[in-house]
Amino acid sequence: MDMSTPMGQGPKMKLVMVGNGMAGVRTLEELLKLAPDLYDITVFGAEPHPNYNRILLSPGLAGEQTVDDIVLNPLDWYNDNNITLHLGKKVVKIDRTARAVEADDGTRAEYDRLLLATGSNPFILPVPGADLEGVISFRDIADVDAMIRASSQYRHAVVIGGGLLGLEAANGLMKRGMEVSVVHIGPWLMERQLDEPAARLLQKSLEEKGMKFLLQKQTAELVQGESGRVAAIKFKDGDSAPADLVVMAVGIRPNTELAESSGLHCNRGIVVNDTMQTFDPRIYSIGECAAHRGIAYGLVAPLFEQAKVCANHLAHYGIGRYQGSVTSTKLKVTGIDLFSAGDFMGSEGTEAILYSDPIGGVYKKLVIKDNKLVGGVMYGDTVDGAWYFSLLRDGKDVTELRDHLMFGQDHCGNLGHQGINKAATMTDDMEVCGCNGVCKGDIVKAIREKGLFTLEDVRKHTKASSSCGSCTGLVEQILAVTAGGDYYAAPKTKSMCGCTDHTHEAVREAIRQNKLLTIPQVMTFMEWRTPNGCASCRPALNYYLISTWPGEAEDDPQSRFINERAHANIQRDGTYSVIPRMWGGQTTPAELRRIADVAEKYAIPSVKVTGGQRIDLLGVKKEDLPKVWADLDMPSGHAYGKALRTVKTCVGSEWCRFGTQDSTQMGIDLEKVFFKMWAPHKVKLAVSGCPRNCAEVAIKDVGIIGVDSGWEIYVGGNGGIKTEVAQFLVKVKTPDEVLEYSGAFLQLYREEARYLDRTVHYLERVGLDYVKKKILDDHEGRRALYERLLFALSVERDPWVERAKEGKLKHEFETVAA
């Protein structure tokens, strides 16, 4: 078979792309990954350059990067992928009947699919003199060249437009030695991203750098000088200013000229649907020229989202819809930290939290509506931008965080970065991601060499920020410094993983509503795009199934992470650890003797007391596990699972002179009742006998404190990478109530949390008030929750007993000799 044609369907289809810019070429890259041989590809680009990083024009102008530095796809890339490239040729006609395009020099190309990625045009003010020599815009390499040339010959530059682009142009020209004035019609700078106080701070620091501002000025005319070149700018109020170079940065307009002339429906952009298709089904459009649900995006990140979807459809996979993006902004002027996102001005029904330190040059405003963060502006200190943005995007309930919110993520408990929070001051050998041991230099190198753009890319390539996420802010800063610009943006909803577009919630709902009982059923029903998922969705699905249909859905060991399949923790050398359960941390001489015997018999190299009040046997060979369990004859400690781990207790009133309640017995009862409980993540409990709190209950998922008149229950604590203090839920009188309330809370968490969310994450999302409503106010509901938990536990067996004594899944522990 001729491998160059897809499955012998004859000649390849022809794909023509008009516009050789960032969005278009990204689509081709995505397409080539999915279907490298589907199309003969032809690209027309009006500019004489291969695809380059337009965002880096600003640092380029400022002399921080050279033109060569910013090329993204060198000519070799087009060659290697057999792409026919027509540079410097502008397409002037689409013949939709003959399905061909024609360029200004007469070059023709036929298409089966056409992709319009023509970007946008700078808006030129219709004032007299706008066409004079020396009047330019800021859009491409040619503009930057013109500015650099002018800066070496002339002195006075005027930038019209005090938005993002205008200020970056002004900054660059100033760095090139020109005297720069920024003319702006609005009352303050960047009014689409900043409120007045933040804008004033920005203006002040730019003025300190030497920039001049002419606010609330309307341009009337550009005046010609003797040389024929522009010489001055005149305003409507009669003032004027010298100008040897005028840069217009007053906005962009989607470039729809070509589309419109060929009769495609346009409305402030080429109108596309959620698959990036125009009204002509053979023609797709993406990038700044496209209007999706009425919005033409002007930042790279959403365009890349579009590129992914478009490529998927071009590749005939037909999966995925673009549903719009939330975006945020940063200004790329070295030495200025600025961030804004969402509804930063505030409106009806919002309230704002403010922090202002005019002397220190720091200003922050967070806008909150219905207990959720809906917008924010930060100036001078933007380290937490990414964190705020994720709170905003996920629509998290911030009630509990409110008091600390302004002081950032660090203040909400965050270890492991030695307090470093400015990427720019870090040296290359300094560690950024403590979880995965990734240094700044590694990240910078990966961004440069692999051409990374998004946080996701960096996570994939370097593993930085892919674990606990507390270094996300730093990584984003490094990305901003290295790749330029800001690439935060994300789909509005988060899908479970790359195998599906559905959210965790949607999948759970479908499992419940339609009584799905196996992973293949879920995947068929929800139209998974991979045949059997991946290592991230399969364990989640397995948990959702067994927790929704206990006793009916069967556990699938092959969809469990190794620890939960082997029922022991894999160690770095491939051996395993065994931690038997000691109810409430209590043991007996007989148990200790058996542990000692087992350790000797199987030559277990290390015996350690854990922080969970039990004993860890480390370095057990996998083959020995069933025998070790049989000899120990103790219950599984589930120290390897997303399950109930330990219930830590203090000695309590039995012995302790301060004790008010029998905390040890309470702990034992809790552990016995909740034994074998699988959960979205690990679950740890503790019980202290009095408020001196020797069992450290404040950092447990459920913590109980005995007081004179009963028991206090705290929930959502966590001692991990980010320490979270548990919140008070309720005070009850009897041990039975402790069991019922704690159990109901845990069942609520089991039923509603996303897989891998700890109780604290779940609480952050739904809010404590919601949990109180469900557990404290609704007595029926609470009892029903508790009943459901008890039922689920009643069908679970001790996995060690099954494997040690009944030979279940023997193959897991046997090697085959050859």
Place this chain on the structure above:
Amino acid sequence: MSQWTDILDVNDIPKLGARVVRHGTLDIAVFRTADDEVFALEDRCPHKGGPLSQGIVHGRKVTCPMHNWNIELDSGCAVAPDHGCAREFPIKLEGGRVWLDLSEVSRVAA
């Protein structure tokens, strides 16, 4: 010279799972996909030597249990952006039995 050896019944490997076959000191991970394809790789992840046999198998890939690299079963190579390959061994499935070419295995184990 090849030395094809009958190793085990395909049903002794769980679907979407693996078994460890030991030859001297060399551990070989023998995988089975959902469609009953079998693959043999040295049981050492190209990243830091994690035991690939213990990973989650999906499609024709396995995810290493140590740091989640994805390894292609048919080539032994890591899926981009990661780099590196685990050694692959000749394997075949005949009449429900899994055969390994031990000549290749012995050469490596030696």
